Amino acid sequence: MKEIAIIGSGFSSLSAACHLAKEGYDVSIFEKNHTIGGRARQLIKDGFTFDMGPSWYWMPDIFENFFSAFGKKPSDYYKLEKLDPAYKIFFADDTITIGDCMEKICLEFERIEPGSASHLKNFIKKAQTNYDIAINKIVLKPGLSPLELVTKETILRVDQFFKSISQEVRKRFKNPKLISTLEFPVLFLGAKPNKTPSFYSFMNFADFGLGTWHPRGGMYQVIKAMGSLAEELGVKINTDSPIEKILVTNGKASGVISNGKTFRVDKVISGADYHHSETLLDKEFRQYSEKYWNNKTYAPSSLLFYVGFDKKLKNINHHNLFFDTNFEKHAQEIYDNPQWPTSPLFYANFPSVSDNSMAPNGCETGFFLIPIAPDLEDTPVLRMQYFNIIINRFEKRTQQDVKNNIIFKESFCVKDFIEEYNSYKGNAYGMANTLTQTAFLRPNLKSKKVKNLFFTGQLTVPGPGVPPALISGKLVADLIINKH
Ligand SMILES: Cc1cc2nc3c(=O)[nH]c(=O)nc-3n(C[C@H](O)[C@H](O)[C@H](O)COP(=O)(O)OP(=O)(O)OC[C@H]3O[C@@H](n4cnc5c(N)ncnc54)[C@H](O)[C@@H]3O)c2cc1C
Numbered sequence: 001m002k003e004i005a006i007i008g009s010g011f012s013s014l015s016a017a018c019h020l021a022k023e024g025y026d027v028s029i030f031e032k033n034h035t036i037g038g039r040a041r042q043l044i045k046d047g048f049t050f051d052m053g054p055s056w057y058w059m060p061d062i063f064e065n066f067f068s069a070f071g072k073k074p075s076d077y078y079k080l081e082k083l084d085p086a087y088k089i090f091f092a093d094d095t096i097t098i099g100d101c102m103e104k105i106c107l108e109f110e111r112i113e114p115g116s117a118s119h120l121k122n123f124i125k126k127a128q129t130n131y132d133i134a135i136n137k138i139v140l141k142p143g144l145s146p147l148e149l150v151t152k153e154t155i156l157r158v159d160q161f162f163k164s165i166s167q168e169v170r171k172r173f174k175n176p177k178l179i180s181t182l183e184f185p186v187l188f189l190g191a192k193p194n195k196t197p198s199f200y201s202f203m204n205f206a207d208f209g210l211g212t213w214h215p216r217g218g219m220y221q222v223i224k225a226m227g228s229l230a231e232e233l234g235v236k237i238n239t240d241s242p243i244e245k246i247l248v249t250n251g252k253a254s255g256v257i258s259n260g261k262t263f264r265v266d267k268v269i270s271g272a273d274y275h276h277s278e279t280l281l282d283k284e285f286r287q288y289s290e291k292y293w294n295n296k297t298y299a300p301s302s303l304l305f306y307v308g309f310d311k312k313l314k315n316i317n318h319h320n321l322f323f324d325t326n327f328e329k330h331a332q333e334i335y336d337n338p339q340w341p342t343s344p345l346f347y348a349n350f351p352s353v354s355d356n357s358m359a360p361n362g363c364e365t366g367f368f369l370i371p372i373a374p375d376l377e378d379t380p381v382l383r384m385q386y387f388n389i390i391i392n393r394f395e396k397r398t399q400q401d402v403k404n405n406i407i408f409k410e411s412f413c414v415k416d417f418i419e420e421y422n423s424y425k426g427n428a429y430g431m432a433n434t435l436t437q438t439a440f441l442r443p444n445l446k447s448k449k450v451k452n453l454f455f456t457g458q459l460t461v462p463g464p465g466v467p468p469a470l471i472s473g474k475l476v477a478d479l480i481i482n483k484h
Contacts, residue, residue, distance in 0.1 A: 010038025013271030015473025032242035077225030087319035190299025190432030338373030430458025
């Protein structure tokens with residue numbers, strides 16, 4: 001039986017572990033932190049439950065596909081609910097509420113821009129076709145060759161790889177609020193909408209067509225499910241086990257060192273951040289230079305707050321976006337001229353609005369996220385300053401006082417991403433998916449310098465996000481099993 005060591009226990013590592021164990025490999029996971037899940041860990045404090053990272057459960061089909069590979073269903077492990085409304089967007093002078101089906105969303109679009117519903121239906125129809133091509137064909141390719149992208153379907157749509165999603169949206173809609181609403185989903189891919197190919201409109205189908213879901217108990221239930229499945233399949237999960245070195249013998253990965261102990265294996269996969277993973281190798285075995293990493297476009301980092309409120313809040317939904325300031329200016333301050341934002345957009349998540357298991361009775365669990373450029377200076381004073389900015393805006397937009405109802409507040413930012421996850425420049429969700437950082441143009445799943453060494457996760461293919469991480473784990477497992 002072949003032995004495999006997997007570094008990290010994020011979604012991609014857990015996915016790879018399950019697929020390989022099912023094929024009979026002897027798999028051991030080594031996770032540096034005390035609990036599994038990586039960026040999707042959970043914080044439980046005073047009866048409040050927080051997902052520390054991902055909170056949007058999109059593309060339920062990908063989760064179903066993952067579990068079905070093992071003869072299971074998500075419902076064997078967790079209870080999934082479709083949210084209605086899916087989310088609410090606050091603008092300076094109005095709000096937009098996104099319902100759980102196209103009929104409701106079309107009514108809302110008509111209210112804002114008469115005549116826009118028919119444009120929306122056409123836009124989503126095209127987005128659905130792109131979704132089918134992307135999810136069923138393109139993302140299942142391991143990014144080994146440019147030829148993988150050349151299919152009958154992509155040739156017919158080649159223009160969509162050279163036009164941006166911004167152009168595509170602006171061609172059809174004039175109202176700035178609708179434009180921001182339709183540009184929001186591609187932010188999950190980590191780049192500005194005017195740098196993201198319009199083919200990625202499949203994210204809009206994921207949003208309006210497939211809906212926003214919530215696993216009861218939070219996203220961590222999915223990590224728990226995958227952890228249980230991995231153990232059912234025989235995977236050994238070692239927490240508090242940082243990998244200090246990847247060993248190479250005669251050009252082949254031959255083991256790992258954790259807590260000073262050597263573990264000899266036949267293959268190594270790293271699901272930790274790619275840049276960090278390469279630093280675990282002696283210099284001659286690294287594929288990419290510091291210059292290479294430095295020149296890439298990263299998905300943003302984030303300033304996060306986990307807040308316990310001692311009352312139920314008004315005028316909020318489960319997911320809330322505060323787009324009440326200048327979207328373009330904030331994007332420039334993330335990508336073009338990295339600096340702390342002048343007037344940040346932010347996201348606020350209150351899972352206890354729809355799931356009473358996530359907060360004590362009569363209380364609200366609040367998670368606030370400000371996207372920021374990676375690598376910014378991170379100090380307690382700056383964190384406090386930004387908390388005050390957003391909580392004041394939150395009170396104003398939702399018309400209520402909440403500051404005196406805060407029982408506790410914890411924050412997480414650039415320094416923590418580096419310390420907790422060995423994240424390059426403190427990025428929150430990996431390397432952006434731009435035209436020049438797509439598919440075979442991303443860091444490889446398979447080392448070009450060391451045999452039997454592989455990588456998975458949000459810095460390689462297909463890219464950032466939980467569904468791509470599930471797929472990335474399968475892609476790397478398939479490379480090892482020789483399925484491609
Ligand atoms: C704040 C935030 C919000 C997000 N929101 C969403 C969302 O709503 N929906 C969505 O789909 N996606 C979202 N994402 C993105 C999504 O969470 C990630 O893309 C995904 O979880 C990444 O999984 P991964 O396996 O690639 O990496 P990770 O989860 O980062 O896992 C890597 C693991 O490697 C471990 N590690 C690092 N170095 C070592 C070492 N030397 N030895 C051992 N272990 C090591 C780390 O501790 C970590 O556990 C969000 C991310 C963040 C941070």
